[in-house]
Amino acid sequence: MQTLTVDLGDRSYPIYIGAGVLQQSLLAQHVRGKQVMLVSNETVAPLYRAAVCQSLSEFEVDEVILPDGEAYKDLAHWNQIFDQLLLKRHNRTTTLIALGGGVIGDMAGFAAACYQRGVNFIQVPTTLLSQVDSSVGGKTGVNHPAGKNMIGAFHQPVAVLADTGVLNTLPDVELSAGLAEVIKYGLIHDADFFTWLENNMQALRSRNADALAYAIYRSCEIKAEMVALDEREAGVRALLNLGHTFGHAIETHAGYGQWLHGQAVAAGTMMAADLSCRMGWINADDVDRIERLFKAAGLPIKPPADMTPAHFNALMSIDKKVLDGRLRLVLLEAIGQAVVTDQFDQAALMQTLQGVR
Amino acid sequence: MQTLTVDLGDRSYPIYIGAGVLQQSLLAQHVRGKQVMLVSNETVAPLYRAAVCQSLSEFEVDEVILPDGEAYKDLAHWNQIFDQLLLKRHNRTTTLIALGGGVIGDMAGFAAACYQRGVNFIQVPTTLLSQVDSSVGGKTGVNHPAGKNMIGAFHQPVAVLADTGVLNTLPDVELSAGLAEVIKYGLIHDADFFTWLENNMQALRSRNADALAYAIYRSCEIKAEMVALDEREAGVRALLNLGHTFGHAIETHAGYGQWLHGQAVAAGTMMAADLSCRMGWINADDVDRIERLFKAAGLPIKPPADMTPAHFNALMSIDKKVLDGRLRLVLLEAIGQAVVTDQFDQAALMQTLQGVR
Structure with missing residues (x-):
């Protein structure tokens, strides 16, 4: 495993890169309170939800599973994350974990930026694109019918886990x-x-x-x-x-x-x-x-x-x-x-x- | 007129307080690009829109007028601000001006926080409550059916104009x-x-x-x-x-x-x-x-x-x-x-x- 630090002063965070980083205790190390909201999609959740939950057995883990695809990266689906956070009474010490590609990372990150004006956020990118791009740099957001990524925020994750193993299930x-x-x-x-x-x-x-x-x-x-x-x-x-x-x-x-x-x-x-x-x-x-x-x-x-x-x-x-x-x-x-x-x-x-x- | 500076390092901003501050050139001084989006409501706009526009004659001023009241402080009405910004092709150098009470300030400020991940924002609070509370401190946001102000961001204005004159039209x-x-x-x-x-x-x-x-x-x-x-x-x-x-x-x-x-x-x-x-x-x-x-x-x-x-x-x-x-x-x-x-x-x-x- 290699660790790269993104140097942003008091918002600096590590990116863990390598085969099997998801199976380690890295995820749990970066959760702050007792509550975790896993945000994923219908394609990725069945494949990797179990591995994520196993490493979080000491926390209260809730989840919101969105449909898969850029077409759903909109305000209405973004709001489903808030519905779930409030239904399960997550407070401002909660941690959101994005398990998926760039769409899930952008939507979960933007929800973390705005839930109670900002909560803890961990990225688990499951596509090569999101591992090398959208998981680094703090850009989050959703699309508007008139333009891509027009609504969003800068919100840095506290950690990124880029597991090369998950790329084996990625379509060519x-x-x-x-x-x-x-x-x-x-x-x-x-x-x-x-x-x-x-x-x-x-x-x-x-x-x-x-x-x-x-x-x-x-x-x-x-x-x-x-x-x-x-x-x-x-x-x-x-x-x-x-x-x-x-x-x-x-x-x-x-x-x-x-x-x-x-x-x-x-x-x-x-x-x-x-x-x-x-x-x-x-x-x-x-x-x-x-x-x-x-x-x-x-x-x-x-x-x-x-x-x-x-x-x-x-x-x-x-x-x-x-x-x-x-x-x-x-x-x-x-x-x-x-x-x-x-x-x-x-x-x-x-x-x-x-x-x- | 008195000026108070909110000291937040490179996000510090002035609050201008007194009778008639809206009639001065203060507003124009804090617009950065060429474009201005005035956000107001159906009650306040007819009273003070003319005064605001007169002081902004050198800029392209568009407007979005929302219904008046806390009941409309939600994601759907917030999105109307983005609809208008995109329809009128505002770019990231635009300035949003909130003309109204706390609801308008919170919604316009939150839109400014998220439009293209953050644009310039000026507050013109028109109620005593918003002059002493929501216009200071950078809290912005909207309500969720399950809780007040649950979705929002911290976004500081570049200036606040608190005109005591506008309080003469405020209901007791x-x-x-x-x-x-x-x-x-x-x-x-x-x-x-x-x-x-x-x-x-x-x-x-x-x-x-x-x-x-x-x-x-x-x-x-x-x-x-x-x-x-x-x-x-x-x-x-x-x-x-x-x-x-x-x-x-x-x-x-x-x-x-x-x-x-x-x-x-x-x-x-x-x-x-x-x-x-x-x-x-x-x-x-x-x-x-x-x-x-x-x-x-x-x-x-x-x-x-x-x-x-x-x-x-x-x-x-x-x-x-x-x-x-x-x-x-x-x-x-x-x-x-x-x-x-x-x-x-x-x-x-x-x-x-x-x-x-």
Whole structure:
């Protein structure tokens, strides 16, 4: 087992990474009061609820099981967590445990942020995507029909348990979606890690435990470093959104849950790479390397065929990265180096929107 | 005009108190981007919307007008604020302005806390209660059918404008409700202020501007001092809840909006005073002084006649001040000195619940 500390002063917390961390006493160590509310979904709960409950035998454990999927990440399902907390009379010393992927982590974390104005929260991410992304950094929230993650809060967990063992039950398509974010970390911050991924993609897709553990550790390390520098996302943290402005537009256009987040990020990142190339910041060989790696990871490299520039323009203008009406994008200056900028050519952007090559 | 600074490090903010502060340029000074969302209710908006908009002519001002009353302080009406923010494409540099009483302040503040994970927020409280209580301290939130203020966040405004002029349109019963909280500040922290209130209650009820300004200033000063010491309500800030554990039970039992918050706090504070007397901490003369002052302020001194000890026990066990199943109450050691404690006699509590004297 490896332990990574996210350094946020008095809100610092450990991420435990490795095979079997869920079977250890780590969970119980981070519960504060007597009450625990397990938040999970109908897919994950039957698989791992028993392991979680076994390690919490000394506590009063209640649970709320939500339907599985991004389509249910809304205020109405979020409110079901409060219904259960109040029905079972949980007080402000309760601990919420999120057992599931990013949707469960975001909803349970946001409920923990708001129940009685903030209670204890532990993340047990069960997808590669949530292990390397949404479980690190304290972003929580739900979707609004007019935009993804528009309602939320920053709320740090007291611990994250990333067990590589749970990835054995993850469908291939979701493993690939997680790899999109892993590749993103290489692209924005670490060219050597990008090369390592080129050399180890087959090992990762065949779920080699050591390869997965390294990829998770390095991804979390890069994200933790950026979050520690910039907890409230004023500056460098925005680089983590590479591919996300285009990607959110793709997800919204397709309808939540139709494209997996990681798939949309992959196609969105290819659009960012294409625009970066048109600006002359990276060259065609770089774009080819990125495209080959996404393909090797089993990911799409283009947005849905029916999306027009008009669709993108309409959906991106509501994006959180628009400052006072001016669109800012994360683009690449090199593999391993990203930048947030509004200094790009509008004609080049239009060419990118008209179809990635 | 007087200005009080709530000292919270990089979240410090000014409270402007006096007649006509709304007519000055103070509001515009604290807007950050180009967009403003005015949140108000159907009663207050027609009275003061024009004054607010006139001082914001250089900004894009949109508005959401909610129905008036505690009954509408719920997730569904809270979501109407997000509907409007997204419809009008407000980005994360927007400023929300709460124009109304505590309900509007709590809902708009909670929306500001959660819209895109936190945006700028200005309070323009239009009731005495919200000027001396909910506009100071950063508590925001909505009610759940099973409990008041169970869903919320701490989110500090960037400025509060407490204009004594707007109190001229406030119904008498709401002025009295605000005075309940003013009296509370004297009881928990300042015996001299309590005496000043005994001597000036008629001036306050007849809306003498100078008397109101002093009462608001001193109340905000006491609350600001306690909030600065204890932003997250771990310790001394809990003293501000004098009368609130009993009071919340009264409000919930009566049904939200049936008893005004300040009326419930007055009756609840009398119960706390009664229990404190039964414990021998204050004497019968103290209880008489408190009762006389609440009566002079036009406030109830007993809970609804149909409330039984069983009602109180059921409703208080869900209260946020229950720690691991043990009820904690704010009680009085003297007029001007309160304490948070779970060290009270259960039999004495039962006698109090059976009827305040």
